[in-house]
Amino acid sequence: MPREPEDVWALADLAMPFAVRTAATLRVPDVVKDGPVALTDIAKRCHAEPDPLGRVLRFLVHHGVFTEPEQDVFGPNEVSDALRSDAPDGPQPWLDLDGAVGRADLAFVELIEQVRGHHSAYSAAFGRSFWEDLAHNPQLSTSFDSLMETKTHGIAPAVATAHDWSVYSRVADVGGGKGVLLAELLRSHPQLRGYLVDLVGPARNAARYLDEQGVADRAEVVTANFFEPLPVEADAVILCDVLGDWDDEDATLILRHCTDATTERGRVVIVEMLPDPQRMDLFTEMDLRMMIYVGGRMRDLEGTERVAEAAGLSVHDITPLDNGYTIIECLPSP
Ligand SMILES: C[S@@+](CC[C@H](N)C(=O)[O-])C[C@H]1O[C@@H](n2cnc3c(N)ncnc32)[C@H](O)[C@@H]1O
Structure with missing residues (x-):
């Protein structure tokens, strides 16, 4: 992505992201959505102090977020509307400093x-x-599950149709979060039964979610740590957006436990974002985030094959989806 030398100040700026996130966290865009509101009222409704809040909003007005039609009265514009918590697929939940x-x-x-x-x-x-x-x-745990829910809603339908799930009778979605992918698979493939395997917090949310989705009778929620042997057995053990959270050593251990949880002739199905030459800005940003949040890393196909091989698996089939994700089907090496 070519840049001009004078762009460096904007690239290095910290005031803007913090001001935007502060306004989004306090839900100022929601408060002013119907028209201009006095600063003192905004501050009261956002549980904030008027003076520092006014200085944040004035800064944002001068950078194109919000309007100030009269002194100490702030109103919406298209940009502030995009930051509302009810904007469809909007960024607010991802920017919320309390999330x-x-x-x-x-x-x-x-x-x-x-x-x-x-x-x-x-x-x-x-x-x-x-x-x-x-x-x-x-x-925090519930907010993470709900962000993952939003993200996985965007990829689950493609995963459910791009792979031949008809050959399995039992799947296990390991690190499956709230169960969005498992629910989609069970809905699309009535012959399937499934385990949702995750830690206590997501597992608790998953039981309710799978019930709401009408698939609870074919789903079992299992609370387990994937760094220990998994207490389930399935024809396909799924890892969706899990391996990127971990370094190679941990990813290999998780894959080994998944391999051990497959039935004879079973497989491990990895769903991960792989680098796309057209979207390397997104991929490298994800890689940085994985490093900062959890000490993980994003991998290309070779990197994924390497950890799979270290876990006794070999890549059998690769199905790229049109959303940046790829389904990587692995079989236990002979
Ligand atoms: C990035 S999220 C992906 C969730 C889900 N697969 C999806 O794509 O929406 C990673 C998941 O791994 C789970 N996880 C993290 N550490 C775990 C562990 N030690 N054992 C089991 N699950 C774990 C998290 O709780 C979280 O649900």
Whole structure:
């Protein structure tokens, strides 16, 4: 992506992302959505202090977010509307500094120390790892599950149709979150039964979600840690957007436990975003986020094949989807 030398100031700016995220977290765009509102009222409704909030909003007005039709009265525009919490597929839940991902983004202040090899960013910023943080904070855990729900809604229908699921009778979605992909598979393939395997928090949300989706009679929620042998057996063990959260050693261990959980002639089905030469900006950003949030990494096909092979698997089939994801079907090596 070519740039001009004078772009560096804008590229390095920190004031804008923090101001936008502060306004989005406080839901100022929601408060002003119907027209201009006095600063004191906005502050009251957003549980904020009028003076610092006014300074944030004035800065944003001068950068094209919100309007200020009269002094200390702020109104909406198209950009602030895009930041409303009810904007369809909008960014607000991802930017919310009280939500799991918006909060994790704050760990970028530790990027320099992670690059210097001093410590991992998230633990340095918050005193424990991302997964420990979610385990200690149900609100964060639920917000993460709901972000993953949004993300997985975008890919589950393609995963359910692009692979031949008719040959299986039992699948296990390991690290399956709330169960969006499993519910889609069970709905699309009535012969399937499935396990949803995840940690306590997501597993709790999954039971309710699978029930709401009308597939609870063919689904079993199993609370388990994929760093230990999995207490399930399935013809296809699915890992969707899981391996990128981990370094090679951990990814290999997870894959080994998934391999051990397959029935004879079973397979491990990996669903991951692979690098797309047209979208390397997105892929490299995801790679940085994985490093900062969880010490993981995004992999190309060769990198995925390497961890699969280390776990005793060989890649049997590859199905690229048109959403940046690829289904990588692996069989236990003979
Ligand atoms: C990036 S999310 C992907 C969720 C889901 N597969 C999807 O695509 O929506 C990774 C999942 O791995 C789960 N996870 C993390 N550590 C785990 C562990 N040690 N054992 C089991 N699941 C774990 C998380 O709870 C989370 O649901």
